[in-house]
Amino acid sequence: xxxxxxxxxxxxxxxxxxxxxxxxxxxxxxxxxxxxxxxxxxxxxxxxxxxxxxxxxxxxxxxxxxxxxxxxxxxxxxxxxxxxxxxxxxxxxxxxxxxxxxxxxxxxxxxxxxxxxxxxxxxxxxxxxxxxxxxxxxxxxxxxxxxxxxxxxxxxxxxxxxxxxxxxxxxxxxxxxxxxxxxxxxxxxxxxx
Amino acid sequence: xxxxxxxxxxxxxxxxxxxxxxxxxxxxxxxxxxxxxxxxxxxxxxxxxxxxxxxxxxxxxxxxxxxxxxxxxxxxxxxxxxxxxxxxxxxxxxxxxxxxxxxxxxxxxxxxxxxxxxxxxxxxxxxxxxxxxxxxxxxxxxxxxxxxxxxxxxxxxxxxxxxxxxxxxxxxxxxxxxxxxxxxxxxxxxxxxxxxxxxxxxxxxxxxxxxxxxxxxxxxxxxxxxxxxxxxxxxxxxxxxxxxxxxxxxxxxxxxxxxxxxxxxxxxxxxxxxxxxxxxxxxxxxxxxxxxxxxxxxxxxxxxxxxxxxxxxxxxxxxxxxxxxxxxxxxxxxxxxxxxxxxxxxxxxxxxxxxxxxxxxxxxxxxxxxxxxxxxxxxxxxxxxxxxxxxxxxxxxxxxxxxxxxxxxxxxxxxxxxxxxxxxxxxxxxxxxxxxxxxxxxxxxxxxxxxxxxxxxxxxxxxxxxxxxxxxxxxxxxxxxxxxxxxxxxxxxxxxxxxxxxxxxxxxxxxxxxxxxxxxxxxxxxxxxxxxxxxxxxxxxxxxxxxxxxxxxxxxxxxxxxxxxxxxxxxxxxxxxxxxxxxxxxxxxxxxxxxxxxxxxxxxxxxxxxxxxxxxxxxxxxxxxxxxxxxxxxxxxxxxxxxxxxxxxxxxxxxxxxxxxxxxxx
Numbered sequence: 132x133x134x135x136x137x138x139x140x141x142x143x144x145x146x147x148x149x150x151x152x153x154x155x156x157x158x159x160x161x162x163x164x165x166x167x168x169x170x171x172x173x174x175x176x177x178x179x180x181x182x183x184x185x186x187x188x189x190x191x192x193x194x195x196x197x198x199x200x201x202x203x204x205x206x207x208x209x210x211x212x213x214x215x216x217x218x219x220x221x222x223x224x225x226x227x228x229x230x231x232x233x234x235x236x237x238x239x240x241x242x243x244x245x246x247x248x249x250x251x252x253x254x255x256x257x258x259x260x261x262x263x264x265x266x267x268x269x270x271x272x273x274x275x276x277x278x279x280x281x282x283x284x285x286x287x288x289x290x291x292x293x294x295x296x297x298x299x300x301x302x303x304x305x306x307x308x309x310x311x312x313x314x315x316x317x318x319x320x321x322x323x324x
Numbered sequence: 325x326x327x328x329x330x331x332x333x334x335x336x337x338x339x340x341x342x343x344x345x346x347x348x349x350x351x352x353x354x355x356x357x358x359x360x361x362x363x364x365x366x367x368x369x370x371x372x373x374x375x376x377x378x379x380x381x382x383x384x385x386x387x388x389x390x391x392x393x394x395x396x397x398x399x400x401x402x403x404x405x406x407x408x409x410x411x412x413x414x415x416x417x418x419x420x421x422x423x424x425x426x427x428x429x430x431x432x433x434x435x436x437x438x439x440x441x442x443x444x445x446x447x448x449x450x451x452x453x454x455x456x457x458x459x460x461x462x463x464x465x466x467x468x469x470x471x472x473x474x475x476x477x478x479x480x481x482x483x484x485x486x487x488x489x490x491x492x493x494x495x496x497x498x499x500x501x502x503x504x505x506x507x508x509x510x511x512x513x514x515x516x517x518x519x520x521x522x523x524x525x526x527x528x529x530x531x532x533x534x535x536x537x538x539x540x541x542x543x544x545x546x547x548x549x550x551x552x553x554x555x556x557x558x559x560x561x562x563x564x565x566x567x568x569x570x571x572x573x574x575x576x577x578x579x580x581x582x583x584x585x586x587x588x589x590x591x592x593x594x595x596x597x598x599x600x601x602x603x604x605x606x607x608x609x610x611x612x613x614x615x616x617x618x619x620x621x622x623x624x625x626x627x628x629x630x631x632x633x634x635x636x637x638x639x640x641x642x643x644x645x646x647x648x649x650x651x652x653x654x655x656x657x658x659x660x661x662x663x664x665x666x667x668x669x670x671x672x673x674x675x676x677x678x679x680x681x682x683x684x685x686x687x688x689x690x691x692x693x694x695x696x697x698x699x700x701x702x703x704x705x706x707x708x709x710x711x712x713x714x715x716x717x718x719x720x721x722x723x724x725x726x727x728x729x730x731x732x733x734x735x736x737x738x739x740x741x742x743x744x745x746x747x748x749x750x751x752x753x754x755x756x757x758x759x760x761x762x763x764x765x766x767x768x769x770x771x772x773x774x775x776x777x778x779x780x781x782x783x784x785x786x787x788x789x790x791x792x793x794x795x796x797x798x799x800x801x802x803x804x805x806x807x808x809x810x811x812x813x814x815x816x817x818x819x820x821x822x823x824x825x826x827x828x829x830x831x832x833x834x835x836x837x838x839x840x841x842x843x844x845x846x847x848x849x850x851x852x853x854x855x856x857x858x859x860x861x862x863x864x865x866x867x868x869x870x871x872x873x874x875x876x877x878x879x880x881x882x883x884x885x886x887x888x889x890x891x892x893x894x895x896x897x898x899x900x901x902x903x904x905x906x907x908x909x910x911x912x913x914x915x916x917x918x919x920x921x922x923x924x925x926x927x928x929x930x931x932x933x934x935x936x937x938x939x940x941x942x943x944x945x946x947x948x949x950x951x952x953x954x955x956x957x958x959x960x961x962x963x964x965x966x967x968x969x970x971x972x973x974x975x976x977x978x979x980x981x982x983x984x985x986x987x988x989x990x
Binding site for chain 2: 148151152154155158159161162164165166167168169170220222248272273
């Protein structure tokens, strides 16, 4: 470029050439941080798993139905127990309901229901229609207990070990495959001990 | 079938983009006119192809074609038509398609309206634009194909997140994207200029309208998003300093700076290297924002499809696009030499101050957004940086900017004296004082810092009007009639500037009212009970269930009268909690009654037992000013743009007006 030669101050470019590199350097540093974070594989959204390995939350849940008790931390232990978060308005809960029923009936695992953000009459009508596989059902109309349990979506299923600790949690409707691959092996392992 | 066509067309567009990215660039290097001439038709064809693909996706949504995975995941046959259409861009794949379509649109616009550009610059600009498009098309075709089929096709879709089913949000992404992506053409102009090694006043004049266009849409898009958050999220806030919001705000700050520094390049032929840098940074921040949102590197309430594999691809894209342009900058920028010299106190000096403060503000927002990431890397702690950080850093940077903004336009170019400018502003001083005193009495006992906000707003309104007055009546010898004629004869660019600056002033007042002067009460009430907030009596009169098209709603009706006027005609506010049929998600529709001076804002919450309902009631002074001010700013942008086009339309490379060194490149 011939501009340089007759530019008013040809000195300036030489003096400040490194300034031009600054954006590139800053950006490279930024890029390195992004890459490290991304490839380091830390997923920032896995905050909810905080409960895994901890004892069940110490919330006492009142009963949903007069003839079936609610549950609290003292009701865990002795064997594997599932906690299933459901609500009558939740369509995927309806989808997974037969599997929950089969799990309770065929594998003999106590399943505690956590009925959250629901109306009592709607929840009872829902259970009357689809069947009630639960051993205990806790009622959580305003979702406070749900917050303690770290409920993230509906439905959600927790596996609690004989020591009363949360071992595994799944957000979303349970599928047969999930049952085979995630829940049953863990339950069998607990029973084998 | 149409979905397959859409996919096929995307591949074609990639081919065209590859040609457009290489042939004209080589042509410009070799000085071959025919090779350079490929750019214009190629960009038109590419836009046509991508528009077809985009329409194909919308078609799939409108017809609820559940054999297309994207439609299954984001649509539902019961959804109203508007949201079927807007669902097409309410997700990762679709929004990417919108992104590249807008990129191609800008390329096409440059090839249509850029007849006056020197062929070399035009060819290189369109080439760079196509190069970025290639990156995005590859990204889409390899990791995020919007036309992916699913077999067997389900009977019903999973529905769009109900929060997004809202008119405000239907138009927010397209506007924001036109803004974001509009900065891509400015970026391409900057890279092309670096490759040519030449930036002059003419370059700045060509780039400014595109910046202005992008800026106006970005402003509108951000305002629309903020408005949506205000009435849809039901928290009564309008800005949350969320990473996704920041991702749109940083490019806005930089684009605003660029808008002003380009004036200096155009009028005074200096600050060239800096302006080029801003042009690159503006689009880079758009890209980084996209990366942050979609890669899962940062969490956000907006949680868009985050997927590490995509993240790696976007990271590579960032490295090439931004790293490449910065490297080009490091190599070529030293060739750009400045012309006009100026004193610190001058119009240029004021614009430099504007640039310094705006870029510092952008850097602060970037730091606050990324700080959790840095900290986690260093110490393994998880934290989030919230409004307190941003309020504590952002406000002190912006306050001097607004003070200076009052004075800057009154300073002459090259060298100036502060004293005469300040003397001109005596009316503004008095006005500020009066407003501050009146406001001080009105908001006595509330946040003292609110007074600062209101004073700044008043100062700016006074100063902008003073400047307008001086323009029409520079000396006492100009009669009122002549001044009025001058007012109607003002250039649209001048009107645009006045409108945009007034808009800022009005937004400051609105933001002050919304964040510092709001009064709120959260109470559990029975039907018929009255709560007083901010001088108004809110009575919950009724709660009932009402069905909607794809949701069931619980509707609470409030009747509101000014306190002490029980007999007055009540205003009726209706707030809804909507529970969507397909996934049970609940959204809140706040009831808002706006007047010029305040908003009444009521939200029906959860039942609290014994027939009581939790209600949140707000009195929000000046909130409507946020939207009025934003509208003024957008209007100002378009006003100025309509003027520019006329001037740019009749171009002469009128050898750079001031002290130019606009020699031919070779």
